[in-house]
Amino acid sequence: MHNVIELTDIVKTYQRGEITIPVLHGITLSIEAGSMTAIMGASGSGKSTLLNILGCLDRPSAGTYRLDGLDVTHCSRDERAEIRNSKLGFCFQHFHLLPRMSALDNVTMPLDYGDSGLSPQQAQDRGAELLAQVGLAERMDHEPAQLSGGQQQRVAIARALVNRPAILFADEPTGALDSRTSAEILELFRQLHTDVGVTVVLVTHDQNVAAHAKRIIHIQDGLIAA
Amino acid sequence: MRFYRRNIKRLISAAAALRRNVMRSMLTMLGIVIGIMAVVSIMEIGNGASRTLGKSIQSMGANMIMVMPGAAAAAGIQQGSGSAPTLTPADVEAILLDCPAVAAAAPVVMARTQVVYGSTNWVPANMFGTTPAYLQIRDWKNLDEGECFTEQDVRNSNKVCIVGKTLVTELFADCSPIGETIRIQNVPFRVIGVLSRKGANVMGMDQDDILLTPWTTLKYRVSGSALGQVNQSASAGSPDGVNSFGDPYPRSHLEFYPTLTTTQMINTPRQTRMTTVDQICASSVSTEKMQMAVDQINATLNRTHHVRPGEAGDFSLRNMTELSEMFGSTTALMKSLLLMIAGISLLVGGVGVMNIMLVSVTERTREIGLRMAVGARGRDIMIQFLVEAVMLCLIGAMIGIALARGVSMVVTLLLNWPIAASLPAMIAAVSVSILIGVGFGFYPAWRASQLDPIDALRYE
Numbered sequence: 162m163h164n165v166i167e168l169t170d171i172v173k174t175y176q177r178g179e180i181t182i183p184v185l186h187g188i189t190l191s192i193e194a195g196s197m198t199a200i201m202g203a204s205g206s207g208k209s210t211l212l213n214i215l216g217c218l219d220r221p222s223a224g225t226y227r228l229d230g231l232d233v234t235h236c237s238r239d240e241r242a243e244i245r246n247s248k249l250g251f252c253f254q255h256f257h258l259l260p261r262m263s264a265l266d267n268v269t270m271p272l273d274y275g276d277s278g279l280s281p282q283q284a285q286d287r288g289a290e291l292l293a294q295v296g297l298a299e300r301m302d303h304e305p306a307q308l309s310g311g312q313q314q315r316v317a318i319a320r321a322l323v324n325r326p327a328i329l330f331a332d333e334p335t336g337a338l339d340s341r342t343s344a345e346i347l348e349l350f351r352q353l354h355t356d357v358g359v360t361v362v363l364v365t366h367d368q369n370v371a372a373h374a375k376r377i378i379h380i381q382d383g384l385i386a387a
Numbered sequence: 388m389r390f391y392r393r394n395i396k397r398l399i400s401a402a403a404a405l406r407r408n409v410m411r412s413m414l415t416m417l418g419i420v421i422g423i424m425a426v427v428s429i430m431e432i433g434n435g436a437s438r439t440l441g442k443s444i445q446s447m448g449a450n451m452i453m454v455m456p457g458a459a460a461a462a463g464i465q466q467g468s469g470s471a472p473t474l475t476p477a478d479v480e481a482i483l484l485d486c487p488a489v490a491a492a493a494p495v496v497m498a499r500t501q502v503v504y505g506s507t508n509w510v511p512a513n514m515f516g517t518t519p520a521y522l523q524i525r526d527w528k529n530l531d532e533g534e535c536f537t538e539q540d541v542r543n544s545n546k547v548c549i550v551g552k553t554l555v556t557e558l559f560a561d562c563s564p565i566g567e568t569i570r571i572q573n574v575p576f577r578v579i580g581v582l583s584r585k586g587a588n589v590m591g592m593d594q595d596d597i598l599l600t601p602w603t604t605l606k607y608r609v610s611g612s613a614l615g616q617v618n619q620s621a622s623a624g625s626p627d628g629v630n631s632f633g634d635p636y637p638r639s640h641l642e643f644y645p646t647l648t649t650t651q652m653i654n655t656p657r658q659t660r661m662t663t664v665d666q667i668c669a670s671s672v673s674t675e676k677m678q679m680a681v682d683q684i685n686a687t688l689n690r691t692h693h694v695r696p697g698e699a700g701d702f703s704l705r706n707m708t709e710l711s712e713m714f715g716s717t718t719a720l721m722k723s724l725l726l727m728i729a730g731i732s733l734l735v736g737g738v739g740v741m742n743i744m745l746v747s748v749t750e751r752t753r754e755i756g757l758r759m760a761v762g763a764r765g766r767d768i769m770i771q772f773l774v775e776a777v778m779l780c781l782i783g784a785m786i787g788i789a790l791a792r793g794v795s796m797v798v799t800l801l802l803n804w805p806i807a808a809s810l811p812a813m814i815a816a817v818s819v820s821i822l823i824g825v826g827f828g829f830y831p832a833w834r835a836s837q838l839d840p841i842d843a844l845r846y847e
Contacts, residue, residue: 218760218841239764246762257757257844261407271761273396281392320761 163230164325165360166192166215173210173383184210186383187224192362194327197354199363203306209332211380212364216249216330217241228328234311246275250321250329254336256313258305258320265301268292268319275324291319294357295349311342318349328360329353335370347373359373401774404747405782408732416783418736420822423787423816428794430812433722435795435805440718441446443588444711450490450674451524452681454478454667454688457701472663473692473701479667484682486669488676494664498601498609502558504569507676509557511550512596514571516605517668526672532566533580541601546606549580551597572609574653576600601666608653643758673800675709736783737823744776744831755835756843765836772835776828777821784820790814 173185184207192198192273202208213227215220217233217243225234229248235340236244245251258267268288272279279287292301297313305313314334321329331350353359363374371377379386405412432828474494481490496516511826515521522528525605528535550567555564562577585594586773605680622678647655671680694700748755755768763771795806 213841216760239766240760242762242764245760251760253757253844257753258759259754262403263593270758273393273400274758274762274764274767324762 163194164191164227165194165229166190166349166362167225167227168215169225170209171214171221171226173214173219174222184383185214185221188380188383188385190385192328192360194360195354195358196376197361198352199365199374199375199377200380201368201371201377203367206380207383208364208366208380212330212332212362215362216251217244223358240257243275243361245269247324248327250324250326252317252321252329252331252334254316254333254361256305256310256337257316258313258316260306261304264292264297264303264308264316264319264385265289267305267316268323270321271323277324281336284326287323288319291322292316296320309342310338311345314338314342314346315349318346318353322353322359326359328362330362330364332364333366334363335365335367343370388827394631396578397770397774398778401438401771401778404771404775405779408747411743412779414785415739416781418739419733419783419820420736420787420790421734422729422736423784423820424790424794425732426726426819427788427791427809427812427816428798429722429725429729430809430815431643431791431795431806432804433718433725434807434809437715437718437722439805440714444707444714447512450670450676450677450686451707452489452669452671453705454482454664454669454684455703455705456663458700460647467660468555469605473598473749474664474667476662476664476692479664479686482667482669482684485687487678488672488680488683490670490672491520491523492667492669493518493524495521495666495668496606496621498605499573499664500572500609502554502569502571502598504564504567507558510553511598512555512593514598514600514605516600516602518602521599521668524668525587527582529583531581531583531747532563533578535580535599536599541603544603545601546574546576546596546608547579548576548600549582550578550599551595552583553583553593553596554598555581571598571605573649574609576604606664607661651741677706681706731824733819735825737780740779740823741827741831743779744772744828745834747775748772748831748835751835752838752843752846755838756840756846759838759840760844768838769832769836772832773825773828777824780824780828781817784817787820788816 168188168190171185171188171190171239172183175182175184183321188211200208200211204317210219214221217236220236220241221234225232227233228244231244233244234242258264259270262270265285265288268291269284272287277284289298289301292298292315293317297312297315300308300312305316308316318329318334329350334350335346338346347370350361350363354361361374363370365371414422454474457471479492479494482489493516498514498516499512500514501510502514518541519537522535530549531552533549535549536545536625537675540547550558552563555561558564558569559567563580567578568575569578570576582595584599584600588594667679669684671677684704685700688694688702689700692701758768758771759765792808795808798804800804
């Protein structure tokens with residue numbers, strides 16, 4: 162298995178006026194394709210910053226980042242947008258579904274921004290297929306407000322997968338859910354990982370959630386703790 | 388194809404975004420609606436006004452060119468414009484032959500004298516001897532009754548005339564005058580036609596107070612010396628000359644040949660070798676070719692009158708261009724003033740759009756963050772908001788145009804003002820609204836596109 166993510170000596174500092182705030186102090190890390198990894202750390206440990214860099218939402222101050230064999234360290238805003246669109250999928254704690262849009266439209270929304278080359282019909286078909294995969298075949302026309310939290314997160318997962326990304330990032334995916342739905346969602350991640358072979362990176366501060374992953378990386382004060 | 392499809396998608400999603408908050412979209416549109424409505428209805432009413440004005444100037448003869456003879460002057464005494472007998476019927480022929488921009492030309496002989504029918508009499512404001520072409524020049528070819536005299540009548544100096552509506556009222560008490568005989572300076576004329584009503588001209592003068600005869604008849608058969616006399620009984624027309632108190636030099640009446648009776652004189656009109664007419668009326672082929680026609684007539688008459696280059700001609704040209712330009716500029720001024728006010732309301736509407744778009748961007752920060760996270764570039768976000776703004780303005784413009792049509796119809800119904808639907812105004816309204824959409828939507832859209840996805844996603 163090749164490494165889909167390779168970080169070398171990643172440093173991130175924020176400039177707040179005169180003061181420089183170092184957040185990541187040099188992280189070297191690789192994640193295998195097809196793996197399920199959890200990144201753990203207390204709040205303020207720098208795990209969100211690491212996720213932003215991994216997710217191409219932000220650029221490291223120093224170090225190199227190779228994503229799927231491609232050096233993305235110095236990509237421009239638009240290039241990173243394209244990479245996010247074609248190679249990465251995101252699930253957020255608060256789902257971030259667009260209101261007053263059907264579940265199906267929410268799922269196919271990312272296709273509007275890329276060169277997927279799909280016809281509208283094909284896009285609809287793929288969205289429907291993914292919704293069926295996450296168990297929402299019956300609720301495609303529902304708007305987010307009509308769905309429960311767990312169902313909303315399932316829609317968000319389907320949306321993250323619509324462009325067949327290399328990696329699925331989940332940022333506290335169960336943070337807003339009760340324990341029973343959390344278990345269901347985590348089970349869904351595991352399923353996607355084993356059955357479909359999606360590379361999953363979970364970011365969490367919850368030991369129980371992290372336990373679902375094969376590999377757990379602890380972040381402490383901007384460094385990987387042993 | 389994909390480009391097309393993507394744009395359709397953009398339109399649909401913009402429409403969905405506007406529909407998400409119907410009430411707010413409507414209120415935002417209101418400014419644009421009112422602005423566009425004001426602009427379009429002002430244009431329509433203004434156009435209607437200038438069209439009516441154009442028509443009334445046209446009825447005076449918008450394309451009419453008048454050629455007046457120059458001023459006679461002897462021993463330093465100027466007689467005023469039109470006093471020199473320099474224009475001849477041959478000039479009319481020359482103009483018709485040599486000026487392609489001239490549609491028609493007619494000589495005019497003028498008189499102001501009494502017309503008698505039975506026991507009533509009247510002095511028409513305009514008594515013109517001319518040719519049938521005159522009616523074409525005045526755009527007055529549709530007669531109410533009867534017909535116009537012909538070229539044949541002109542050649543034979545036939546004693547026929549056509550009269551205006553005012554004369555019908557004053558002389559014939561509104562009965563049909565066709566076939567009746569009236570007398571001008573004791574010369575009997577048969578009425579063969581009645582002109583249609585034209586009303587007062589722009590100056591307020593009654594255009595229907597008119598009598599037209601062949602110019603040869605008026606020139607030769609109606610005694611030339613008396614044409615300036617308003618009152619027949621006061622004219623020295625009595626051949627016996629019994630009362631000679633007013634004449635201190637009776638000998639000047641000494642005639643070497645036997646005096647002709649009035650009847651004899653009428654029956655044997657003496658054509659002077661050099662005939663002059665008082666005026667020449669001509670019309671240009673179109674209003675656009677007016678200047679060309681004027682130049683051509685000038686050149687032709689300078690040639691026939693042997694005017695040397697640099698020397699002033701013995702004639703002058705008048706046309707309605709200045710008058711219509713004056714009226715036109717007045718209405719244009721009014722229209723542009725009103726348009727300016729309407730434009731300000733459009734501007735205010737545009738600011739309203741910007742306001743709401745800014746609110747919308749702030750409100751949808753998380754949506755923007757999410758769209759960026761899943762791969763929307765700044766440009767995509769910007770286009771999305773621009774399309775929304777433009778769509779808002781366009782829909783507003785459509786409603787505004789529809790309302791403006793309604794407003795102008797109500798105005799026509801209630802105030803009886805003329806209106807003219809103006810396609811250019813509508814096209815302008817639509818393009819202006821697009822411009823407003825882009826102009827005032829740009830800043831909010833640009834702000835949206837500059838958001839950082841990380842911050843935007845975290846925005847509460």
